[in-house]
Amino acid sequence: MNRDRIFLSLAHMGGQEQKFIKEAFDTNWVVPLGPNVDAFEKALEAFVGENRHVVALSAGTAAIHLGMVMAGVEAGDEVICQSFTFSASANPILYQGATPVFVDSEESTWNMSPELLEKAILDRKAETGKYPKAIVPVHLYGMPSKLDEILAIAGKYGITVIEDAAEAIGSEYKGRKCGTFGKYGALSFNGNKMITTSGGGALVCGTAEEAQRIKFFATQARENRPYYYHEHIGYNYRMSNICAGIGRGQMEVLDAHIARRREIHALYTSLLADTDGIEVKQNPSKDFDSNFWLTCITVDPEKTGTTADEIRLHLESENIESRLLWRPMHMQPIFEKYPFYGDGTSERIFNVGLCLPSGSLLTDGQIGDVAEEIKRCCKR
Numbered sequence: 152m153n154r155d156r157i158f159l160s161l162a163h164m165g166g167q168e169q170k171f172i173k174e175a176f177d178t179n180w181v182v183p184l185g186p187n188v189d190a191f192e193k194a195l196e197a198f199v200g201e202n203r204h205v206v207a208l209s210a211g212t213a214a215i216h217l218g219m220v221m222a223g224v225e226a227g228d229e230v231i232c233q234s235f236t237f238s239a240s241a242n243p244i245l246y247q248g249a250t251p252v253f254v255d256s257e258e259s260t261w262n263m264s265p266e267l268l269e270k271a272i273l274d275r276k277a278e279t280g281k282y283p284k285a286i287v288p289v290h291l292y293g294m295p296s297k298l299d300e301i302l303a304i305a306g307k308y309g310i311t312v313i314e315d316a317a318e319a320i321g322s323e324y325k326g327r328k329c330g331t332f333g334k335y336g337a338l339s340f341n342g343n344k345m346i347t348t349s350g351g352g353a354l355v356c357g358t359a360e361e362a363q364r365i366k367f368f369a370t371q372a373r374e375n376r377p378y379y380y381h382e383h384i385g386y387n388y389r390m391s392n393i394c395a396g397i398g399r400g401q402m403e404v405l406d407a408h409i410a411r412r413r414e415i416h417a418l419y420t421s422l423l424a425d426t427d428g429i430e431v432k433q434n435p436s437k438d439f440d441s442n443f444w445l446t447c448i449t450v451d452p453e454k455t456g457t458t459a460d461e462i463r464l465h466l467e468s469e470n471i472e473s474r475l476l477w478r479p480m481h482m483q484p485i486f487e488k489y490p491f492y493g494d495g496t497s498e499r500i501f502n503v504g505l506c507l508p509s510g511s512l513l514t515d516g517q518i519g520d521v522a523e524e525i526k527r528c529c530k531r
């Protein structure tokens with residue numbers, strides 16, 4: 152077996168990144184703010200639209216954390232979080248000393264179930280006497296969650312929504328970009344995301360005042376006095392001008408990267424269409440337009456005679472990287488003691504799902520090879 156390794160999702164440079172980094176060096180802006188940061192934020196604002204403001208930060212996790220800070224989440228509060236996600240959606244709840252309450256997914260999007268969300272809100276109110284402080288829906292693998300329903304429920308009980316759009320830059324729900332629906336929306340530019348700044352993130356918000364406040368918390372919460380004076384806990388979460396240079400270059404190819412990921416998803420869909428028992432996850436309706444950051448399949452063991460993990464191991468033996476789905480948070484040792492409202496949906500999907508190589512650098516030939524090897528596992 153001498154195939155070059157096929158990776159799940161690799162960084163993919165556009166070409167202009169080094170020019171912006173060189174500018175930063177030439178002008179000695181090698182600090183956590185500067186012209187690249189400003190320009191990257193402007194480009195992100197133009198991209199997400201809706202007159203939203205964007206603050207560039209050191210990580211997507213930092214963005215979610217500052218969303219919590221802005222929402223006023225503190226010790227003694229509860230925060231509802233989608234269980235089917237990466238741990239970075241939930242960790243910032245604990246950074247604030249608050250208690251996570253996990254809510255299960257529904258089948259059509261794999262994201263937060265609106266029914267279980269409302270059940271959780273009412274049950275927490277009955278048990279603790281107060282409503283949860285915030286809700287964190289996630290757009291898993293790029294698929295928008297059921298935003299109309301979730302926002303309606305959040306509005307009904309006056310609860311702040313912090314969208315985790317770390318995997319969903321460019322995804323659209325009813326024609327509007329993910330990350331712009333909640334009071335706050337978190338984006339990630341980690342190495343394997345749709346675009347990268349080597350590591351980084353951003354928080355989307357509604358007003359210039361909020362953006363100012365987020366920058367204040369992200370730069371150590373220093374009050375406007377001639378000496379260092381602090382009335383709040385601060386963080387060192389601002390994006391560096393070097394990383395933002397990479398981000399500026401990546402913005403020039405963002406649309407192309409999204410288009411290529413969607414093309415790869417369409418290619419897998421057609422290549423695996425006649426394989427009984429393998430389903431490629433699709434947009435549930437025209438309202439949902441995933442960026443298909445990662446193409447995911449589910450494997451029916453009865454029909455295929457194999458499992459998601461057996462396929463993963465076979466692909467690995469062929470030098471192809473794939474990954475099981477995120478193991479839900481209510482099934483994680485660190486989180487299993489917290490309240491969970493579920494009906495088994497995310498656990499069931501977790502048990503049969505697999506993420507396929509989906510990076511925008513992959514060729515049609517490589518996608519064909521992956522599909523071929525998956526078919527080879529079925530009914531051998």
Ligand SMILES: *Cc1c(COP(=O)(O)O)cnc(C)c1O
Nearest residue numbers: 210211212237239240317339341
């Ligand atoms: C990547 C990711 C994050 C965290 O982003 P970082 O930039 O890696 O800190 C948060 N939530 C989800 C769902 C993610 O996939």
